Amino acid sequence: MAKVIAVRLLSCLAVVAGSSVLVFCILYVLPGDVVMNMIDPSSMSPEAIANLRHELGVDRPFYEQFLHYFREVLRGDFGKSLVNSEPVLPKIFAHLPATLELAISASFVSLTVGLALGVLSAVHRNKPIDIAVRIVALFGISMPTFWSGILLILIFSVFLGWFPAMGSNGWNTLVLPALTLGMLGAGFIVRMVRNSMLEVLGEPFITTLRAKGLAERAVLYRHALRNALIPGVTMMGILAGEMLAGTVVIETVFSRQGIGRIIADAIMAKDLPVVQGVVLFTAIVYVIVNALVDISYAYIDPRIRRLHNDRRSGWA
Amino acid sequence: MREAASVKTAWRTKRTPTTLQRTVPKIVVARWMSLTAGAVVLFLIACALVPQWIAPYSPTDMQADRILLPPGSAYWLGTDYFGRDVFSLIVYGARESLFIGFASVLVGGVSGALLGALSGYLGGWVDSVLMRIVDVIMTIPGVLLALAVAAGLGPGLWNIVLAVAIASLPNYARIMRGQILSVKSRPFITASRSIGASELSVFVKHVLPNSLSPLLVMACIGVGTSILTGSGLSFLGLGVLKEIPDWGALLSQGRGYLTVAWWICTFPGMAITLFVLSVNVIGDELRDALDPRKRRE
Numbered sequence: 001m002a003k004v005i006a007v008r009l010l011s012c013l014a015v016v017a018g019s020s021v022l023v024f025c026i027l028y029v030l031p032g033d034v035v036m037n038m039i040d041p042s043s044m045s046p047e048a049i050a051n052l053r054h055e056l057g058v059d060r061p062f063y064e065q066f067l068h069y070f071r072e073v074l075r076g077d078f079g080k081s082l083v084n085s086e087p088v089l090p091k092i093f094a095h096l097p098a099t100l101e102l103a104i105s106a107s108f109v110s111l112t113v114g115l116a117l118g119v120l121s122a123v124h125r126n127k128p129i130d131i132a133v134r135i136v137a138l139f140g141i142s143m144p145t146f147w148s149g150i151l152l153i154l155i156f157s158v159f160l161g162w163f164p165a166m167g168s169n170g171w172n173t174l175v176l177p178a179l180t181l182g183m184l185g186a187g188f189i190v191r192m193v194r195n196s197m198l199e200v201l202g203e204p205f206i207t208t209l210r211a212k213g214l215a216e217r218a219v220l221y222r223h224a225l226r227n228a229l230i231p232g233v234t235m236m237g238i239l240a241g242e243m244l245a246g247t248v249v250i251e252t253v254f255s256r257q258g259i260g261r262i263i264a265d266a267i268m269a270k271d272l273p274v275v276q277g278v279v280l281f282t283a284i285v286y287v288i289v290n291a292l293v294d295i296s297y298a299y300i301d302p303r304i305r306r307l308h309n310d311r312r313s314g315w316a
Numbered sequence: 317m318r319e320a321a322s323v324k325t326a327w328r329t330k331r332t333p334t335t336l337q338r339t340v341p342k343i344v345v346a347r348w349m350s351l352t353a354g355a356v357v358l359f360l361i362a363c364a365l366v367p368q369w370i371a372p373y374s375p376t377d378m379q380a381d382r383i384l385l386p387p388g389s390a391y392w393l394g395t396d397y398f399g400r401d402v403f404s405l406i407v408y409g410a411r412e413s414l415f416i417g418f419a420s421v422l423v424g425g426v427s428g429a430l431l432g433a434l435s436g437y438l439g440g441w442v443d444s445v446l447m448r449i450v451d452v453i454m455t456i457p458g459v460l461l462a463l464a465v466a467a468g469l470g471p472g473l474w475n476i477v478l479a480v481a482i483a484s485l486p487n488y489a490r491i492m493r494g495q496i497l498s499v500k501s502r503p504f505i506t507a508s509r510s511i512g513a514s515e516l517s518v519f520v521k522h523v524l525p526n527s528l529s530p531l532l533v534m535a536c537i538g539v540g541t542s543i544l545t546g547s548g549l550s551f552l553g554l555g556v557l558k559e560i561p562d563w564g565a566l567l568s569q570g571r572g573y574l575t576v577a578w579w580i581c582t583f584p585g586m587a588i589t590l591f592v593l594s595v596n597v598i599g600d601e602l603r604d605a606l607d608p609r610k611r612r613e
Contacts, residue, residue: 018452026461027468142593144544146551147567147585154578241457248463249548263460264552267467279464283455 004298012291019283024069027276028062078277083269088277092259098168099258102177102250103243109182110239114189119225121190122197133190140187145246149180149253166255177254181246185239192235196228230301237293244282350601353594360591363410371404375560384577394579396570402580405566406587412562413588416476416546421538424481428488429531435489436496437519447493450486458483462545466554473556476549480542491534495527502526529606537599540592547588563588 044052053059060068072079078088121133156176157165167173200206201224209219247260255261259278266274363370372392379399387394393402435446453461462483469475499505500523508518547564549555555565563584570580 015451015455018448019455022452022456023464026464138593138596139589142540142544142596143589144547144551144564144585144592146548146564147581147588150567150571150574150581150585154574154582158575158578245457245459245463248460249552252552263463267463268553270467272467275464275467279456279460282457282460286457287455 005295008291008294012287015287016284019287020070020073020280021066023276023280023283024066026279027272028065073280078280079273081266081274082271088274089281091262091274092278092281095257095259095262098256099247099251099260101168101174102181102247102256102258103240105174105178106181106185106243106246107239109178110185110189113182113186115193117186118190118193119197119220121194122201122228123220125198134194137187137190137194140183140190142187143183144249145180145184146249146253148183149177149250152176152180153253168254168256168258173254173256177250177256180253181243181250184246185242188239188242189232189235192232193228196231197224200224200228230297233293233297233300237290240289240293241286244286349597353597356590356594357598360410360414360587363407364414365411367404367408367411371401371407373401373404375400375404375408377401377404384573386577387579393583394577396577396580397573402583405560406563406584408560409562409566409584410587412473412558412560413543413547413564414591416473416480416562417539417543417591419477420480420484420542420546421535423477424484424542425488425531425535425538427481428485429492431485432489432492432494433496433524433527436493437500437523443493446489450489453482453486458541459545459548462549463552463554466549471554471556476546476555479549480545483545484538484542487538488531488534491530492527495530496523499523499526533599533603533606536602537596540595540599543588543592543595 050059076089078092080087081091117133117137121130121137124130153165153176156162163175164173165176206219206224209223210216214223247258248264249260250256251258251260252264259281263275263278266272266278367375377400379395382391382395382399384397385391385395391401391403393406395401396405431446431450435443456464462479465479465482466476469478505518505522508522513521547562547567550562550564551568553568555562561569566584567581567588570577570584573580
């Protein structure tokens, strides 16, 4: 187990280094002048523009800019805002609780709804209930979150007045955004759980269990579901990505003060270093979550653990 | 009435249904869904190609006497705050929205598939380098990557296409590589090599065509994902401000009028959902049709 973790953490470091290169490249190497995108060229004198270029360091050669950026990132400096020179990292940490609150509660919604409906759908395969669940799941993955969010606001805030439409303090401001983001995740999970349940239910060991007279309930929950959930763990990694990216739109729709909102505001203000900083931060979180998922995968599935052990003893 | 009653009792008696009874409803339901989906996609594509034949009004026609009218017989989906007909706006907005979807799948799918094919076929260090690059791109969640690229490029239709394409590229590359790897070790490839076919002709004539089917499914579903991402970008204000807004921008403009005119936001979002839903249904159907295991059932 220790080896699994060590190998995974090392590759994690390499990937994070890679993604910092990528984030740097996105904003500095792509066609399009960063400075010209940031400002209105007609409102500034050529000298002022040259000064800004110098200040940003974009007048220096590429490798110099990159080394400078990379050194700063290693020091924990993710850049400064062009608008008010506020450092990005402390700002991210200040806004992190609101985003975590949203991501965790939305994941909870996705998992409970997704698991329940997915099992229901697989067990009643091709019955009306299965067809209904599949249509609901299709809607879940097909609705843009900015639209489903607005619909929930219309129904529950404007017409019924049950929950506030915006804000990020208190549980009642969390309900609608968590539902919006949760519906998307639930759609993915229902489809995944249904497929893998059906696959497991078709395997010979299920027939054996039924043949020995085990109650159907035990076959389903003690044996089929457990095996069907193994691929579900990888789904958690993908879900984490959806949640992180989804917060940008959701926090804009519901006016929540989270890190998704920082990036949306930064885009409007053309504050590229902030965009860069938040994207890099998110990438790091995403990489760590996926590494944890991989490790827990090895923990849950003995076959993978054995694979690593065999390699250590020179078997594979 | 008698007939209805007898049907009811027949339903109640527990008789194992015949094969016909079991399969017909299934096929009707499955085909019903994909037929409707196909019709929706065709209709929206028609909107994109010839909006002037479908829209009842001009999308730019502003009339002071019809501001914020609710949906009714004259204006099916209501009017907005400039007195423009919402239905006509959606019909004309289809062009840009669908263009983002199809163009980014074309750009991202073709370049991703090429990278994946090269990587899988050549193997060795080319494979290692390309796949590490793909791994790194995948560390940033798709929507966020598209957002960052679009922010770096600045607003513009092609910039959004490029941003969405880059974000979707790794998925295509991975699928294609896996396919190529599994196809190139199959006996018929060895056979065609052994009769003296050149490396290039083996690749173009045999490996490539036999690797394409999962890519097709992905591209189909990808059109939906790209439209979601693209309209999300334009919802966040990264699109181009034009006389005729695309669906995401239309929705974003309507947000300010949510409490007085629910229809401005609701219908463009419904258009996006309907299109993405239909594309997903068709993609699922395509996957089942191409999957030999499912075909056997």
